[in-house]
Amino acid sequence: MHILRINTKKKQEIIEITSLVKDIVKKAKIDSGICVVYVPHATAAIIVNENYDAALNEDIIKRLEKLVPSNADYRHDRIDNNAHAHIKASILGPSETIIIKDGELRLGRWQGIALCEFDGPRERDVYVEIIKK
Numbered sequence: 384m385h386i387l388r389i390n391t392k393k394k395q396e397i398i399e400i401t402s403l404v405k406d407i408v409k410k411a412k413i414d415s416g417i418c419v420v421y422v423p424h425a426t427a428a429i430i431v432n433e434n435y436d437a438a439l440n441e442d443i444i445k446r447l448e449k450l451v452p453s454n455a456d457y458r459h460d461r462i463d464n465n466a467h468a469h470i471k472a473s474i475l476g477p478s479e480t481i482i483i484k485d486g487e488l489r490l491g492r493w494q495g496i497a498l499c500e501f502d503g504p505r506e507r508d509v510y511v512e513i514i515k516k
């Protein structure tokens with residue numbers, strides 16, 4: 384397993400990690416298999432989506448904030464004031480699985496892999512596991 388250590392900068396943000404994952408896949412030198420990208424934190428998520436227009440990431444953060452406002456009447460906020468971050472992370476999920484074929488990640492032309500931070504800034508680990516076919 385490989386670990387990517389990412390320092391997030393904002394309270395909520397989406398950080399492109401595609402090239403970091405691609406480097407790990409390249410070094411693994413396998414022809415076919417799968418790549419699992421997993422974040423072991425309860426207030427962060429991993430997504431695969433368009434990475435061409437950075438404004439889309441702002442749209443995703445903004446829309447999630449409308450659906451799940453940072454400040455509402457959450458019971459969990461009595462503990463560490465981040466219920467909204469857990470809910471957003473639950474909606475998106477902690478991992479993505481990408482197929483490796485001919486030694487490369489089979490992402491679509493406009494797709495990238497991103498880490499979503501909902502309770503930053505923090506140091507986050509992202510686990511990358513490559514399983515050979």
Ligand code: ZN
Nearest residue numbers: 463465466469
């Ligand atoms: Zn919490």
